[in-house]
Amino acid sequence: ILNVEQSPQSLHVQEGDSTNFTCSFPSSNFYALHWYRWETAKSPEALFVMTLNGDEKKKGRISATLNTKEGYSYLYIKGSQPEDSATYLCARTQGGSEKLVFGKGTKLTVNP
Amino acid sequence: DADVTQTPRNRITKTGKRIMLECSQTKGHDRMYWYRQDPGLGLRLIYYSFDVKDINKGEISDGYSVSRQAQAKFSLSLESAIPNQTALYFCATSDLPGLAETRRFFGPGTRLTVL
Numbered sequence: 604i605l606n607v608e609q610s611p612q613s614l615h616v617q618e619g620d621s622t623n624f625t626c627s628f629p630s631s632n633f634y635a636l637h638w639y640r641w642e643t644a645k646s647p648e649a650l651f652v653m654t655l656n657g658d659e660k661k662k663g664r665i666s667a668t669l670n671t672k673e674g675y676s677y678l679y680i681k682g683s684q685p686e687d688s689a690t691y692l693c694a695r696t697q698g699g700s701e702k703l704v705f706g707k708g709t710k711l712t713v714n715p
Numbered sequence: 716d717a718d719v720t721q722t723p724r725n726r727i728t729k730t731g732k733r734i735m736l737e738c739s740q741t742k743g744h745d746r747m748y749w750y751r752q753d754p755g756l757g758l759r760l761i762y763y764s765f766d767v768k769d770i771n772k773g774e775i776s777d778g779y780s781v782s783r784q785a786q787a788k789f790s791l792s793l794e795s796a797i798p799n800q801t802a803l804y805f806c807a808t809s810d811l812p813g814l815a816e817t818r819r820f821f822g823p824g825t826r827l828t829v830l
Contacts, residue, residue: 706757
């Protein structure tokens, strides 16, 4: 079992603040790193899938970076809005396996 | 809109009962999955299927069975439910089979409580 660790476990920010959180994973036999956004009472939705060391992806105010050599990914949210409140899940696959190993998530609350 | 649906959305049952959770998808994806979410834990894979005749165990398959009745349908059964199977269950599909960029598309979840 590959351990995917996310920090912090939860985070409260004010509207307009920028924030970031971390996903750490074993760097050996890396294949892909996923970020999902999970709003309460809804389905988790894919934000990014990254495969290459140094990858950076962006969707609106949300961006992510990947360092496969040291085994971490950062998710950044610029100018947080209340609608950004959700749990952000990180997940990793190794060596072409179908098994996506998820972290426990970071729960973000953006206060108006 | 193409979607992944799950029924029921909520279920309360008693220890020892047989329960079936159903999943349907209109995305046309071959690959389907069942995951379980428990508080304080990451999503964990129960079973997955690459096509109608393919069933594979995930990391926590004990106490569960699945059936892939058609490309669009993948059901999860608890033959004799026990309280520690109380959890939120997600069905998912994936696109781009065999590629690193494949993503999961999740259903809305079924909240199961076993008393």
